[in-house]
């Protein structure tokens with residue numbers, strides 16, 4: 266396992282270098298996977314191709330071509346990491362501390378890249394031949410929106426006339442102890458994801474000598490605009506989107522007084538929203554979030570800056586549209602001197618099925634319960650964005666879930682410091698995909714209880 270994790274981490278390291286030397290990281294990845302998964306690369310059931318130079322598409326042939334295929338998705342790139350931010354181990358060392366492997370990408374989502382491939386390798390070694398064919402797609406630029414990797418893979422599949430039964434990507438996880446009053450862990454399967462907007466704010470001004478400053482500078486005007494956005498969060502919308510279904514599903518797992526509140530969301534949504542907004546990870550369920558992520562201005566300490574720019578990254582609650590968010594930014598900033606530009610954005614994603622007849626949801630749920638018998642499974646709205654949104658023309662059912670455990674304090678590791686995965690959890694991830702691939706081989710789901718009763 267440690268060897269695999271080292272491959273994960275070292276691979277992540279090379280992906281980071283991709284901007285300087287893409288071919289090096291590619292060669293390194295190919296070398297790693299060929300060495301680690303020889304059976305996959307020698308199996309007559311598997312076709313592997315590179316898309317957009319660096320993304321990987323695998324087709325695993327099923328013995329029953331009449332069964333609609335599905336797609337397992339993950340990505341090979343990572344966000345940057347710097348040891349000087351306060352990591353307990355160098356972020357690309359894969360150092361093991363107390364049963365955890367530390368490293369950028371261990372949660373997001375190299376544990377899934379390796380987990381999927383490892384599970385497939387084991388299945389092939391056992392002589393397993395799937396009945397239902399499936400694709401594995403490993404994008405190389407998810408962290409910069411997937412416009413090269415996922416977009417091109419989706420377009421290749423579309424050109425080939427592929428229709429998918431469902432897609433399973435990263436996103437949600439198993440949450441334990443994150444919401445007070447909720448008894449036991451909850452596996453949230455993302456049936457949708459929030460929209461997003463990246464907005465650039467800028468102020469331009471004639472530069473001059475700092476000894477004779479104007480009463481307001483470009484930096485001061487922009488800083489005030491950014492502060493207004495932080496001081497005036499987007500409206501609380503808890504209860505108006507699919508997050509309502511999540512809490513309805515989980516209601517019976519809350520301790521008694523809270524259970525009553527959770528079971529009556531028609532009355533208590535504002536109260537629950539008020540409680541959830543107190544913590545950044547649960548606030549993400551409540552509203553469109555606003556994060557000022559970049560601020561650039563000034564070239565010299567004695568020159569009035571001619572240009573100040575800030576980037577604001579928003580994640581849009583499903584009860585709002587991109588246009589509504591842009592209008593609110595405009596009115597909150599309320600200063601004509603601040604130029605507001607939408608750099609990129611999208612509305613929230615459609616909601617996938619999660620009922621008893623939903624093949625993808627039910628198979629993922631069954632697999633989760635096989636591995637973790639004590640968790641409660643519920644649908645949820647993923648608060649981050651994933652490559653899976655580029656596949657929405659190929660299927661109506663997209664799910665976002667990796668069985669990674671998040672305990673208190675762990676959500677900050679996502680894109681943060683001390684990202685890590687326990688060795689035990691990595692084993693569980695391999696077991697999850699190992700089981701999922703076999704569970705997908707049923708022809709169709711058993712009849713739901715309700716229709717049996719009707720008969």
Ligand SMILES: CCCCCCCC/C=C\CCCCCCCC(=O)NCC(=O)O
Nearest residue numbers: 408436440443444451546648649650651676
């Ligand atoms: C029982 C309910 C507890 C809920 C607590 C939810 C806390 C959410 C924590 C983590 C999930 C974050 C998922 C984000 C996945 C996005 C992957 C990614 O980085 N994409 C790029 C991007 O969004 O910019």
Ligand SMILES: [Zn+2]
Nearest residue numbers: 373374407435
């Ligand atoms: Zn990710």
Ligand SMILES: [Zn+2]
Nearest residue numbers: 344373408680
């Ligand atoms: Zn990420």
